[in-house]
Structure formats: structure tokens, C-alpha cells
Ligand code: B12
């Protein structure tokens with residue numbers, strides 16, 4: 001836990017020599033506590049104090065980075081139990097599983113699909129972070145082969161799971177220069193795993209079904225010189241997993257309990273496990289089966305939960321042209337909340353119909369939220385029309401309002417003489433039909 | 443060295459609320475449902491009590507809905523024209539509760555009359571043994587007209603009537619009070635607004651143990667993070683002792699998730715979205731589970747497979763008590 005100014009002061013030389021640029025050691029200590037200066041500004045701190053200060057300023061949950069050629073995925077460094085208290089920082093890395101028992105062709109096909117998976121959500125490209133190899137064949141040759149096949153189609157970071165240390169070693173031989181995760185080390189085999197992790201600079205996953213067991217393993221591994229650890233709390237069921245994950249986070253943050261101050265990993269078989277792992281504290285997720293229809297909602301949920309609650313994702317207000325519109329085409333007005341903008345823009349784009357999308361500055365709020373908050377009214381809409389010079393730019397002046405704010409149409413008409421004001425459908429999905437049946441007809 | 447887990451000792455707790463009434467209590471239900479009573483954050487059995495599991499309601503309509511995903515219309519095809527059969531099928535599918543959402547207009551396109559609404563509610567009650575929640579069509583005048591008639595015709599059943607909002611709650615609360623029912627109170631994702639509406643409703647004389655609060659949620663991809671966080675904040679406030687937030691929470695992830703394009707539309711969508719039916723069910727399941735994790739006491743769903751998954755998960759979340767004490 002971070003030390004207070006007074007605690008830090010006790011570790012300083014207390015000579016008030018002013019070389020740090022502050023009048024007293026206490027003043028310097030206060031600035032240090034507030035993280036406004038670096039310890040190195042004082043030339044006289046003892047080595048012993050330095051070590052103590054560094055230890056205490058280390059983040060309560062260690063930052064772990066898995067790396068491969070061109071990719072990096074981080075977990076840890078979280079500071080709160082609940083996202084509204086600040087935000088969650090490092091999105092849990094999502095790894096899809098491939099088994100060593102699978103036929104080579106299947107490995108290649110699956111690894112390719114995992115590697116290439118990409119889906120756009122509100123303008124953000126979402127991807128799977130890597131591949132977790134499960135050595136269900138318990139066979140070093142198969143592990144090596146599987147990895148070389150994977151590396152022929154994907155460069156994303158990998159995790160290697162086996163209870164056969166020789167398999168892990170064989171897998172690592174294919175991954176030089178990378179930082180993969182290996183595991184899972186348990187109370188029986190941890191020593192060999194720790195040695196291997198140390199040699200290869202891999203991160204090490206330790207597994208146990210109690211907090212005592214996890215703490216003991218992490219301490220032993222650390223004593224062996226392995227610092228990059230990932231905890232795998234093996235719950236007896238979904239609820240037990242939730243409790244273990246919550247307790248680990250709490251011990252790390254509230255009690256500065258170093259032995260459990262590492263990111264966690266959750267193996268997920270069910271939908272409930274996935275939702276829980278994302279909402280409640282997993283640093284990495286390994287999903288059993290790769291299916292587009294599951295990965296898409298999973299990645300969206302992760303994106304949502306890890307959005308900074310203080311900053312809704314926004315788009316730039318202004319005029320957007322979709323499908324090469326002409327001055328006779330309609331102007332659709334919406335707000336600058338990303339989810340709102342992309343719901344509408346994707347529909348219009350997908351339909352192939354030409355239109356202008358006028359994005360009013362509604363301070364990043366959805367249509368109804370902004371309307372209710374007074375940030376999306378006739379005045380603001382008229383202002384956006386003027387700012388985009390639409391009066392001169394458009395030869396036919398047609399403005400389509402979102403159906404949800406149909407009540408605004410009278411006022412908008414009054415604000416914008418010469419414009420035809422149309423009320424569109426409530427849901428963006430229905431825009432293409434509305435366009436064809438109403439706008440194109442008259 | 444055994445690890446010592448710091449425990450939260452909360453001064454407050456959530457109220458317990460019972461929906462439905464048995465014949466001996468003046469109703470006709472075969473089973474009642476009790477929710478609430480938590481003295482800890484969701485499923486933290488090691489530091490408090492989670493006496494009742496969250497429950498799953500299935501939402502049905504009084505007639506075939508106009509705007510539901512074709513996947514849902516197909517799922518309920520055989521029963522969708524008859525609320526009684528639909529309710530029975532929902533109970534069969536594992537619903538702990540039924541939510542009957544009344545439509546603004548009847549099959550012929552005319553405004554639903556109070557008599558029609560009462561007939562639908564009675565048919566549903568006759569066809570099922572579980573407690574019932576009735577939502578009006580969502581327009582103040584219609585809500586009031588239909589819900590008052592329903593409330594009077596089912597006196598003593600301990601239905602929950604909704605949706606009370608800050609602009610329209612008085613009539614619904616008054617009729618619930620007079621006829622022994624409960625209400626659901628919805629506010630737009632804001633702790634203070636939720637408290638305020640609960641205060642307004644209890645000021646009318648309805649006891650707090652007859653109010654369920656609906657803090658509103660968004661679907662996965664469409665604002666769920668706001669719902670998730672406001673529910674966590676409401677539950678924390680309740681445990682910290684804020685009386686006006688100590689009510690069980692009901693949310694409608696089914697309604698939200700099935701409104702999303704991902705669930706509604708099967709064609710002309712990116713290939714990366716995958717199989718339509720599974721994606722839609724996943725959308726609902728993940729939305730619902732995320733809210734269960736943040737403190738929902740009642741989740742209202744639409745698809746039987748989501749219901750099965752969410753109920754199985756809740757069983758495990760509750761069973762974990764055995765592993766920590
Ligand atoms: C998330 C949310 C919030 C978030 C804000 C999120 C954000 N950045 O906007 C928070 C929690 C901050 C919030 C706050 C408030 N909210 Co709010 N919120 C919601 C919620 C749950 C979801 C909104 C959302 O993101 N929808 C998804 C987006 C994509 O929808 P959309 O913008 O409407 O776009 C769709 C359509 O309108 C259409 N569309 C969009 N543009 C266009 C354009 C054209 C031409 C066409 C044809 C169609 C079209 O396409 C989109 C997809 O179909 C809704 C309830 C709900 N479940 O819908 C309430 C809701 C919008 N909020 C509401 C209210 C009242 C408020 C507050 C005023 C409450 C308060 N006093 O605190 C505040 C206002 C904010 C403030 N004062 O700062 C009310 C509005 C009531 C009303 N009908 O007037 C709602 C409806 C909840 C309710 N039932 O009471 N809210």
C-alpha cells in the first residue's frame with residue numbers, strides 16, 4: 001500500500017539539505033506521497049530506504065505483459081473493486097483454446113480463424129488476443145508440432161498448458177524471443193515449472209483451489225526468481241470462482257497482500273463464466289470453444305465494462321457523407337454518442353442509400369438521454385444545420401429526426417424555415433425501409 | 443500462514459419482498475416468490491447472507507407482438523396467440539415468475555380495453571401457478587386505465603404492477619395499495635432518481651416492502667455498463683444503510699437485448715457476428731448474467747434457452763455458500 005508522507009519522511013535522511021529543491025525533507029516526502037516528484041531527486045536516501053520505498057510504491061496488482069512478434073497484451077495494475085470508483089484499465093486478454101490432440105489441418109484452420117477474427121464495434125476493431133494451447137495429448141512432439149503449425153498462421157501471443165513439463169519445454173522451443181504464459185504450476189510440479197519460466201522468461205500461471213495454496217505457490221515461485229506470475233483460482237463452481245476472484249482483488253487492493261498481487265486467469269466453458277470473468281476481475285480468459293457468435297458478444301462486453309465511466313466514447317460532431325450523397329438527398333440528424341452514431345451510420349452505409357448524417361454536439365449522449373438532459377433540442381439541431389452550412393449546400397432541404405424525438409418536430413420546423421422536417425423510425429434498423437418507402441416515394 | 447481475507451461488515455440490508463399470494467393468503471398462486479434480504483454484495487456468502495436466489499421471469503404479451511425478433515416469434519409460435527398457453531409454456535420453460543406486458547392495441551388494431559386486459563390477466567393466472575407481474579403498454583393514460591381494472595379484478599393476488607415512473611405513478615400506486623398489490627418503480631440509471639421515486643411512492647403510503655425498483659439497463663453493446671454500475675452503486679448504498687435504496691432490483695435484459703440489431707436481424711450483417719440464433723441468445727444471456735453479477739434480484743428474459751442458462755448459473759452462485767462456511 002502507498003505510504004503516507006509521514007511514513008516516507010521517516011525513511012529520508014532528515015537533514016533538510018534542500019538539494020532536492022524543497023526546503024525540508026518533510027516537504028519532499030509530501031510531494032513523494034502525492035507522486036509529484038521522483039525519489040531520485042534526493043541524492044542521500046539509503047539503499048535500504050530506497051528498496052522499501054520502491055516496494056511500497058509498486059502497484060498492488062503486478063502488471064504482466066505477454067509478448068510475441070508485434071503483439072503485446074497486458075493485465076494487472078488495476079486499482080479499484082468497482083468500475084464507478086475510477087475505471088478498470090487493462091482489458092482481460094482473451095485466448096481461444098487449441099488442443100494438441102487435434103489433427104494438424106484442424107489446428108491450422110482454427111488458428112487461422114482465431115488469428116483473423118476481427119469485428120467492428122462502434123468504430124473500434126475488436127480481436128481475440130491469442131491462442132491457448134492445451135496439451136491434452138500429453139505429448140512433447142505434438143506440442144512442438146502444434147506450435148509450429150500455429151506460428152505458420154498466427155503471430156499472436158500464446159499460452160501453453162500441460163502437466164507434462166517436457167511438453168512445455170518443447171513448445172517453448174518454438175517461441176524464442178517471446179513472452180508466453182506457461183502453466184499451470186501446482187503444488188506438485190511447481191519447481192520444474194518455475195525453473196522453466198525463469199530460463200525462458202515466460203510468465204508462469206500457478207493454480208490452486210484455495211487462497212492459501214495460491215499464495216504459497218506464488219511465494220515459492222518468487223523465491224525461485226520468477227516475478228511474472230498469473231493466479232488461477234480453481235473454484236469448485238461458478239460461485240466459488242466469483243468469491244475467490246473477489247477475495248484476491250480485495251486482498252491485493254485493500255490489504256496490499258503481495259503474494260496475491262498478480263492478475264488472475266479464468267478458464268471459461270459456459271456463458272455465465274465468461275460474463276463473470278469479464279465483470280469480476282479476471283486478467284485473462286481462456287475460452288474453450290471459438291465461435292464467432294460467442295466471441296463477438298464477449299468482446300463487446302469487455303469493451304463496455306472497461307469503458308472509462310467518466311468518458312463516454314464520442315464521435316466528432318459535424319456532417320458525414322455516406323454513399324456519395326447529392327444536394328437533393330436527405331439529411332439525417334443524430335447525436336455524437338459513439339453507439340448512437342454507429343448504429344445509424346452502419347444502417348445507412350449497409351443499405352447503399354445516399355444520405356448526409358448530421359451529428360449534433362450532444363455531449364456524447366444517446367438520443368433520448370441527450371433529449372432528456374436538454375442537450376439535443378430544436379435549438380441545437382438548428383445550430384448544427386447552420387454550422388454545416390446546409391442552408392446553402394442543400395438544394396432540397398429535408399431533415400429526418402430520430403423517431404424517439406418525434407415531439408421535437410414542431411419546434412425544429414419553427415427553427416428551420418424552408419426545411420421539410422420528417423420523423424424517422426425509432427430504431428436505426430428500420431431506416432433503410434423508411435428511406436425506400438417514405439423518402440424515395442416523396 | 444493462512445490468508446486472512448478482510449471482510450466487509452455492512453450496517454444495512456436489502457428488504458425481503460414476496461410476490462404472489464397462496465389461497466390461504468387471499469390469492470390463487472401455487473407458489474410465491476421471495477426476493478431480497480441480502481446483507482452482502484452479490485454472492486459474497488463469506489461475509490453476509492444471500493437468503494434468496496435471484497429469480498428469472500419470462501416476459502409474455504397479451505397477443506402476438508408486432509416488434510419482436512422473428513426468432514422469438516418462432517420460438518413461441520405455437521402459443522403466441524394465446525396468453526394463457528404462452529404463460530403455461532413459460533412456466534414449463536422454468537420461469538419463476540411471469541411478466542405479462544399488455545399491448546397498446548388489441549389484435550384488431552383498436553386500443554386494448556380494460557375488459558380485455560382483465561381477461562388476459564385472469565387467463566394467465568388460471569393457466570399458471572407462479573406469481574405474476576403486469577406491465578402496462580407504457581403510455582400513461584393506457585397504463586392507468588388498464589392497470590386499475592386489472593388491479594381491482596385481482597385483489598389480493600399480490601401482483602406487481604408497473605411501470606411506475608416519475609411522470610406517472612400515483613394512479614398505479616393508489617390502486618396497488620387498495621388491492622394488496624406491489625409496484626415496480628423505474629428510473630433512468632441514476633441513484634438519486636431511484637431514491638427519489640421510492641420516496642415519492644412510499645410517501646403515498648405504500649409500504650417499502652411492496653416496491654421493487656427497476657434502475658433501467660441497456661443491452662450489451664448499448665449501454666450495459668451504465669446499468670451494471672448504477673446497480674452496483676445502488677446495492678452498495680443499500681448495504682451502507684441508505685433506507686431508500688434497500689429494495690430488491692428488477693431489470694429487463696430480455697427486452698433490451700432483443701431490441702438490439704444483433705438479435706433482431708439475421709441478414710446483411712457482418713460475417714464476424716456468427717450464427718444468428720446463437721448470437722441472439724448469447725446476447726441475452728451475457729446481458730442478463732452481467733446484471734445478476736451486479737445485484738439484480740429479478741431478471742426478465744424472453745428466450746427459454748437463456749432462462750435455462752441463467753437459472754443454472756444462479757444455482758451455482760447460490761450453492762457456493764457451502765464452499766466458504
Ligand atoms: C445509457 C443511458 C444513460 C447513460 C448515458 C449514456 C450516454 N452516453 O448517452 C446515463 C446513465 C449517463 C444516462 C443519464 C440520463 N438519462 Co438515460 N438512459 C440510458 C439508456 C439506458 C440507454 C441509452 C442508450 O445508450 N441507447 C442506445 C442508443 C444507441 O440509442 P439512441 O441514441 O436512442 O439511438 C437509437 C435510435 O434512437 C436510433 N436513432 C439514433 N439516431 C437516429 C437518427 C435518425 C434519423 C433515425 C431515424 C434514428 C436514429 O438509432 C439508434 C439505434 O436504434 C436509456 C434507456 C434505454 N434502455 O434505452 C436511458 C434513457 C434514455 N435516459 C433517460 C433519462 C431521463 C436520463 C437522465 C435525464 C436522468 C437523470 N436526470 O440523470 C440522464 C441525463 C444525462 C445527464 N443529465 O447528464 C430516459 C429518457 C426518458 C425520456 N423518454 O425522455 C431513458 C429513455 C430511460 C427511461 N426509460 O426513463 N442515461
Ligand code: SF4
Pocket residue numbers: 012013014015016017018019020021022023024025028041042043044045
Ligand atoms: S535532498 Fe534529501 S536529504 Fe536533502 S532535503 Fe531533500 S529529501 Fe532531505
